[in-house]
Amino acid sequence: xxxxxxxxxxxxxxxxxxxxxxxxxxxxxxxxxxxxxxxxxxxxxxxxxxxxxxxxxxxxxxxxxxxxxxxxxxxxxxxxxxxxxxxxxxxxxxxxxxxxxxxxxxxxxxxxx
Amino acid sequence: xxxxxxxxxxxxxxxxxxxxxxxxxxxxxxxxxxxxxxxxxxxxxxxxxxxxxxxxxxxxxxxxxxxxxxxxxxxxxxxxxxxxxxxxxxxxxxxxxxxxxxxxxxxxxx
Numbered sequence: 747x748x749x750x751x752x753x754x755x756x757x758x759x760x761x762x763x764x765x766x767x768x769x770x771x772x773x774x775x776x777x778x779x780x781x782x783x784x785x786x787x788x789x790x791x792x793x794x795x796x797x798x799x800x801x802x803x804x805x806x807x808x809x810x811x812x813x814x815x816x817x818x819x820x821x822x823x824x825x826x827x828x829x830x831x832x833x834x835x836x837x838x839x840x841x842x843x844x845x846x847x848x849x850x851x852x853x854x855x856x857x858x859x
Numbered sequence: 860x861x862x863x864x865x866x867x868x869x870x871x872x873x874x875x876x877x878x879x880x881x882x883x884x885x886x887x888x889x890x891x892x893x894x895x896x897x898x899x900x901x902x903x904x905x906x907x908x909x910x911x912x913x914x915x916x917x918x919x920x921x922x923x924x925x926x927x928x929x930x931x932x933x934x935x936x937x938x939x940x941x942x943x944x945x946x947x948x949x950x951x952x953x954x955x956x957x958x959x960x961x962x963x964x965x966x967x968x969x
Contacts, residue, residue, distance in 0.1 A: 748902065788961040789903070789948060802956055836902050846891040846952030850902030 749773065750851035752837050758857045764825040767854045771818055771839030777801070778820040779848060780812055783834040795820055827858045863951050865960030873968050878936040880963045882949035885930065889951035894923065894934050895959075897946045906947070907934070939967045 749772035759765055771778050780792040791804035795814035806812075809827075814820045824831060834855050838848035864883045872878045882892075893908035909916045909923040909932065916923045922935040936943055944967045949960040 748904065750902075789959045791957070791959070838902075846893045846908060846950060846957050847905055848957070850895075850904065853902050 748849040748851065750837060750839050750849050752835075752851035752854050754854060755852065756855050756857075758859065759827060760859055761827055761829060763827050763858075764823065765827065765856065767822040767824070767835050767837075767856075769820045769822070769837030769839075769851060771820070771837075772849050775839035775841050775849070776818065777840045777842065778814055778818070779838040779840070780806075780820070780822050781836040781838065783836060783853075785833075787833075789836070792822070824856070829858050832856055832858045863949060863958045863960045865949050865963060867963060868961070869964040869966070871966045871968060872939045874939060874941060876939050876967075878934075878939045878943065878965055878967070880934045880947055880949070880965070881931065882933065882951075882960050883929075883931045884951045884958075886951070886953070887930070888953045889958075890954075891952045892923070892925065892932050893950050893952070894921075895948040895950065897948065897962075899945075903948060936965075939965075941967045941969055943967050 751770045753768045776797045779794045782790045792806040793812050794802040798814050809825050812822045834853045836850050836853045838850045840848045866881050894906045895903035896906040897903040907918050907921050909925050911927050920937045925932045947963045
């Protein structure tokens with residue numbers, strides 16, 4: 747158990763809908779990262795927040811957005827969903843702003859029908 | 860310049876053999892090189908990591924070999940076991956970002 751929690755574990759929705767994925771980092775970690783992993787694909791970095799502020803952006807679509815709240819939990823919002831958005835979404839956290847030592851949550855499996 | 864190239868894409872090794880996965884990077888600003896292990900349906904977990912001031916790091920059956928001049932590093936799994944079957948990701952990080960390799964699916968045959 748990494749100490750990072752993600753909810754929900756599974757999410758099934760339809761095209762065009764909007765969903766919110768939630769992540770609680772390890773106690774004491776200030777940095778949160780979001781990744782997308784499609785079937786048999788690597789980890790695609792989406793976005794990073796550090797202590798409430800956006801710090802880095804990766805290959806995140808304009809339909810996707812995220813935020814980190816004062817209690818340091820983070821939410822990833824996915825809108826106008828398409829079939830191709832079906833994937834595993836991982837949240838990771840680390841102590842400092844940029845740390846290769848990241849602790850990953852169990853992921854949220856999103857299925858868009 | 861931001862890529863981390865990982866090979867092979869998949870690897871099958873007999874039980875007791877040595878598994879070797881290779882990664883190459885381009886950006887000399889990277890200063891931390893972790894390896895992550897991911898089992899099906901789980902999130903990646905940090906396995907072992909190295910900084911460029913050393914050429915090798917060993918933890919149990921897992922060893923990272925690092926060649927700074929060639930900008931390459933590799934993971935060696937000695938005495939590979941069926942429980943090592945997983946996907947392995949290398950990564951390279953610096954003060955401003957972390958880049959993951961594309962992953963290697965390792966299968967250990969009994």
